[in-house]
Amino acid sequence: MSMQSLNQLVARSITDPGIVQAFRAGRIGNVLDELGFTPDLRAQLAGIECDSWAEFAVMSYRQVRAAEAQAPRLQFPSPLEGLLPADSQADQEQVA
Amino acid sequence: MIQITREERHWFLDNVARALVEHSGAAEPPVPIEAILDHPPEAFHEDFGVVDMYSNLWDATFARPPGQRGSIFVRVDLPATARRHALARETLSAMITSKHGRDLGLPDLLMSELKESASYFASILLAPEAFVDAYRAQGGSEALFAESFVLPLEVAESRW
Numbered sequence: 102m103s104m105q106s107l108n109q110l111v112a113r114s115i116t117d118p119g120i121v122q123a124f125r126a127g128r129i130g131n132v133l134d135e136l137g138f139t140p141d142l143r144a145q146l147a148g149i150e151c152d153s154w155a156e157f158a159v160m161s162y163r164q165v166r167a168a169e170a171q172a173p174r175l176q177f178p179s180p181l182e183g184l185l186p187a188d189s190q191a192d193q194e195q196v197a
Numbered sequence: 198m199i200q201i202t203r204e205e206r207h208w209f210l211d212n213v214a215r216a217l218v219e220h221s222g223a224a225e226p227p228v229p230i231e232a233i234l235d236h237p238p239e240a241f242h243e244d245f246g247v248v249d250m251y252s253n254l255w256d257a258t259f260a261r262p263p264g265q266r267g268s269i270f271v272r273v274d275l276p277a278t279a280r281r282h283a284l285a286r287e288t289l290s291a292m293i294t295s296k297h298g299r300d301l302g303l304p305d306l307l308m309s310e311l312k313e314s315a316s317y318f319a320s321i322l323l324a325p326e327a328f329v330d331a332y333r334a335q336g337g338s339e340a341l342f343a344e345s346f347v348l349p350l351e352v353a354e355s356r357w
Binding site for chain 1: 198301302
C-alpha cells in the first residue's frame with residue numbers, strides 16, 4: 102500500500118504542479134496526509150530534506166522499500182524458533 | 198545531487214510514464230502517443246508540439262527554439278511503429294527541459310543517463326505494465342504483441 106501511495110504521489114506530481122509547489126513551500130506533509138502511509142512512514146517522509154522534488158521522490162522510494170522489507174520479519178515467526186509457544190518448547194526439551 | 202541506481206531511475210520513469218497514460222484516459226493498447234502530444238497535461242502545453250519534417254539524419258529530435266514552443270521534429274516517412282517509438286522517446290526530452298520538468302528537478306535526475314532513460318521511458322510508455330499484464334491475462338499471444346501495442350519488434354521483445 103505504501104509503495105502504491107508513493108507511486109500515486111509521484112505520478113500525480115508529473116501532471117499537477119501543486120505537488121512540487123507544496124514541497125517547495127514545506128507543506129509536503131499536508132499532501133502525504135491524503136495518502137495511505139502509516140504514521141511512522143509519513144513522519145519519515147515528511148522529514149526528508151532534499152534540494153528537488155525528484156530527489157525527494159527517490160529518497161522516499163528508499164524509505165518505503167526499506168519499510169516494506171522490514172514488514173515481513175515483523176509478521177512471521179523465525180523458522181529457528183518454530184511455531185510453538187516458548188513454554189511448550191521448554192516442556193518438549195524436558196521430555197527429551 | 199544524490200547518486201541514484203538504475204533501478205531507482207527506472208522506478209521514477211515508470212511513474213512519469215504512468216502519469217501520461219492516465220492523463221490520456223487510455224484503457225487498452227495502443228497508447229495514443231500522438232493524442233498525448235496533441236493534448237498534453239496543462240503543465241506541458243508549451244512543450245509537446247510535433248512537427249513533421251523531411252530528414253535523412255535522424256528519426257526524431259526535440260528542440261526548443263528560443264522564446265517558442267518546444268517541438269519534436271519527426272521524419273515524415275517513418276513507419277508507424279518507429280514513429281510512435283521516436284515520439285515517445287523524445288517526449289522525455291520535452292519534459293526534462295520544460296519549465297515544469299525543471300521545477301520537478303528532472304534534469305539533475307535524468308540528464309546524465311538521458312539516452313538509456315529515454316529508451317526505457319519510450320518502451321514503458323508504449324507498453325505500460327498494467328496493459329501488458331491485462332493482455333497476457335486475456336490470453337494475448339507473443340506473436341501479436343507487437344501488432345497489438347504498435348511497437349517496433351525489438352521493443353516488443355524487451356517488453357514481453
